[in-house]
Amino acid sequence: MLAVQHPLDVADPRNVPENAPEHCPGTESELAGKSAACEGCANQEICASNIPKGPDPALPLIRERMSTVKRKILVLSGKGGVGKSTFTAQLGWAFAADDDIQTGIMDVDICGPSIPTILGIASEQVHSSAAGWSPVYVQDNLGVMSVGFMLPSAKDAVMWRGPKKNGIISQFLKDVDWGTLDYLVIDTPPGTSDEHLSIVQYLKESGIDGAIVVTTPQEVALQDVRREIDFCRKVGIRVLGVVENMAGFVCPGCKTESQIFRPTTGGAKKLAKDMGMEMLGSVPLDPRIGKSADYGVSFLDEYPDSPATTAYLDIIHRIKEILGDA
Amino acid sequence: MAFAQETPVTRRLKRIKHIIIVCSGKGGVGKSSVSAQLALSLHASSPTARVGILDVDLTGPSIPRMLGLDGHGVHQSSDGWVPVYADGSEARLACMSVGFLLKKKDDSVVWRGPKKNAMIRQFLSDVRWGELDFLVIDTPPGTSDEHLSLLEHMAPVHDRLSAVIVTTPQAVALMDAMKCLSFTRAVNLPVLGIVENMSGYVCPCCGEISNVFSTGGGAEMAKQEAVPFLGSLPVDTELVTLLDAAEPEAAPGTSYEPHPAERGSFDLLDRYQKTPSAALFKNVVDEVMRTLPKVEEGSGS
Structure with missing residues (x-):
């Protein structure tokens, strides 16, 4: 049997x-x-x-708070360490490059929040006012909320089970004074569990404009990404497209490109084709991306002539196009 | 401990000598590949070693793919679930994962905490591992339901538990690894050491080493936190390909393709031992073996 x-x-x-x-x-x-x-x-x-x-009593409050947020975008991937947070940060910076566009980044990776470090605001704290918790601002038009701002020390582990994680996510949506936003980009943890279900439930009424699925080229990652796409279908979230990260590496010594994570099964391109999704683009592995994330500076601004920057900007432009904002 | 209450979990785990939990706060740093390598190396360490590998990453199981067991199912026997054996008839490397229970391998497992907790309890109480020298447990990223459930259910056998922390060298990953270390301290789980993965990449063309994700962070953290450092593993494309494809690539020109059953030997292990990582990982295992008795003695008393 x-x-x-x-x-x-x-x-x-x-x-x-x-x-x-x-x-x-x-x-x-x-x-x-x-x-x-x-x-x-x-x-x-x-x-x-x-x-x-x-319904959940928090829902009307969330709807109220989210009514001034124009676009809500999720960054997902079944797999960890593929560059969700890095991509989220770049997306936030790229949106906020236009002074007239108000952008928010919400980090719902409760146990491993990386967004504060990547954006260079790891030592900041959240302040509360009559209007709710104020997000931490990277620049005037880029506000950020993460569990990372609430820990007494960066070393502390957040050992929370599901209900507690859901509680904080609901608070991030209803108690944070996001103000009027053009974009709210939501960075998620790996997997398809509490955090993902909660964010979908809480935003059911306000609506999610779409999800961007990030992957790396090897099959072990693609497997998990297929599961994530299956999840999106089950809960009815539109997938805007697939981004392939860490694709190809150009040796700084001899300039030869090699594949660190070989796409043994056709990579993200084939996955996108098989699942009927749009392939938004491939970002090559540039060690400076990781370094920028460690130092909390914008890779796009620091290395404008890197091929990875071009790839990022093309992808971001395409996302705006798909959303009808380009 | 002798008076501790017997539960279905303790009954099952009675005949398992050492339980090693592989964890890391961060995802995609190589927990599963380290778990797989640990299991393979322990299996190879002696001709009679019996090893089990339990994948509790419920929403993103990777172990079946890495061990070339994609598409296998679990059988029910009168004595519980029969694990899938990666080494075939030799039956010394037992493997269990949610991946074996799915109807279609691309199905998503969308579970909240309580359901995950139930599955983990079942894995611990219902799988017929038999006698094992080592049980390697691969965990999902984070410090949440799965981790708390594992430790809760295995509390009666706490004196046989230990953990290996995997990280990559960049600061963003180290931060999460630090959280993971704080977690092990909070739950009083002895740590065997830290493995630094993806530490440098050797260009296949010119041999130059690039530190794609920086380097040395794991060793530094181990020193600061006074935890043994088990070693650093560079990115090994051969290993990535081996664990990713898990299908033997027939050498061009060879016509003789032995049937898997008559191959007899453990093919994946043979191929693994030819990768550069296998030699490096041997040091990691030696280090683990050296610290294991010390650590267990410390927690057992």
């Missing part, structure tokens, strides 16, 4: 509350409150009764 248990025989994950028991059938299910798993669940009575279920 094959496959003992199919992990996928579960309710629509969006309908399973954060504090539900292991086999919760989902609040929208006919079995809600009646299945064996519901025994002992604090919400059993509410689910079993026929009273229409009220």
